[in-house]
Amino acid sequence: MKIAVFDFDGVIADSRMAIFEAFKEISIRKKMPLITSDEIFNLSIKQILSKYKIRWYQIPHYLNLSRQIIFLNRDLITLDQQIIKMFENINFENIKFVILSSNSNNLINEFVQKNLPDIKFTEVIGGVSLFGKSRKIKQLAKRYSKNKNDFIYIGDEVRDIIAARRAAIKSVAVLWGKESEKLLTQEKPNYIAKSGYDLAQILNKFAQE
Template identity: 30%
Template sequence: MHNKIPKLILLDFDGTMADTFKEMVDINNKLHKELGTDPIDYLEAIQLREVPMRDWLRIIEIPIWKVPKFIRTIINELEKRISTLELFPDMKNVIQSLSDKDIVLGVITTNSKENVREFLNLNGLKQISFVKHTDFLSGKTGVIKETLNEFKLSEDEVIYIGDTVGDIKDAKRAGIKCIAVTWGYNTEVLLKKYEPAAVANKPEEILQLLNFQ
C-alpha cells in the first residue's frame, strides 16, 4: 500500500483504539429521555454499523440542533467509564512497533482530550505524542491540515487510521491516505465503498500494509 515510510501517523480514538461502541449504545439507552432519543437494542445497534455515522442521527431521531448536547452527554458519560474501556487487542503492540520506526504518533478525535489522555495513561501508551480534538459536525479535515503545517510535512508523509466513513472522507479532503479498520463503528463493506487507501481487518494488518512485517 505504502512504499514510503510515513513520518507521522494520526489515529482516531473511538472504534480504532478504544472499544466504545457498546458503551455508546448503553449510554443512549440509559439516558434516552434526557437525550431525546429512542432506546435501541444491541442487535439494532450492530446494524447501524452498515451506514455512515451521520445517518445514525436520522435513524435514532436526533435533530441536528440537538447533536452538540448529545455528543457532550456521551463524552461526559464516557469520562466516568474510562477505566473500564478496553484497548482493542494487539493495538498496543502495533503502536509500539510504529513508534520503534521513529514515526510520530498522534490522535485526532471528536472525544475529549481529557478522556483520551486518561485512557492513554491507564494503558501505558506513552508513544502517543499529542491529542487533538475536533467537533463532530466540523469533521477532522481542518485539524489534519493544521497538523501537517505544524510538522511541516507533505501529504504523502502522513497517514490517518480510522474506523468510519467520515474518517476516510476527512483524510481524503486533507490530501492524505487513510487506512480504514473494520473493528469499529462501520463495517468493512461500507468502508470499502468509500475507497480508503487500504483496509485492515485486525490491528497487526496495519503493520503488514505499511510493509513492517
C-alpha cells in the same frame, strides 16, 4: 518523518459498551427505541443521527452529552487487542504517532497513561466536532510538515475516511471498530487493515516511502 494520526474510539480503544450507554441516554431523551448493536455496526454516524432525528444544530448538544456519559462509563473502555498486536510489530523509526478524536482530551490522556505508558504520542487532540476532523488534520499538516504525503489517518468510520480525503492525505480503514467493511469500502480508503498485524505492515511500509 512520517505522521500516523489515529482515531481513538474503535481503533485504539474498544469503547462500544461505553458508547452504547450514551445511546441509551439519547434514546430516553428522544423518547425513541434504543438503536441495536447491529444498527450501530451497519449505519454511518450520519444515518444514526437521521434515525434519532437529531438536526445539525443539535449535534453539539448531543455530542457533549455523549462525551459526559462515556467519561462516566470509562471503566468499560478497554485497550483493543489489535492495537497491542500493531505496536508489537511496528518499526518505531521514521514515524510519529498522534491521536485525533471526538472523545474528550481528559479521557484519552487518562486511558493512554494507564494502558500505553511506554508509547510516546507526539500529540493528543480530543474534543473534535463530529465532522471537523479534516480541518484539524490540515492544521496538523501545517505544524509538522508541508508535505501531505507524510501523513496517514487511521479510522474505523466512514467520516474518518472522508475527513482524510478532504484533507488530501492517505487513509487506513480498520475492521475491528464501529462500522462494517461494507460501509468502509464504499468510501475507498487507501488501505484496509483486518488485524493489528496488517496495520503494522501498512505503517511500516508507509514510513519507508
